[in-house]
Amino acid sequence: MTTLKDLIAQKEALENQITQLRHTELAAAIAQVKALVQEHGLTVEDVFGGVARRVKTAEKVTNKVAAKYRDPVTGNTWSGRGLAPKWLAGKNKADYLIA
Structure with missing residues (x-):
């Protein structure tokens, strides 16, 4: 055993x-x-059917969006996208529209 x-x-x-x-x-x-x-x-490339290691291409290009609102005191602008800035909080957005 x-x-x-x-x-x-x-x-x-x-x-x-x-x-x-x-x-x-x-x-x-x-x-x-x-x-x-x-x-x-x-x-x-013959063996594996492509580039062994891909080279990083250019960073993703993002287009800037035109500003829709401007703070008359500081000149800061906001496009209307994302979180509203503090200088616009609690105020009427129409008053800060860029003509």
Whole structure:
């Protein structure tokens, strides 16, 4: 009858064998792929069908919206989008419309 210690030892031995065999097979596969790539003169685009790493394009361009409201005291403006500024809070917006 096998004991728990024996089974654990067998498990560890099998895991070591699996790890070693995996490394060996991966090394062989990588060598084979490199040989094929070199033999046929392939590029990353040929193998993976596109650019390996896409270069970031320009930042998203946002168009400015024309100001609709102006504070006559400070000259600050607001387009009417987003939160209303503090200088306009509690006041009639029509009084600050830009003509």
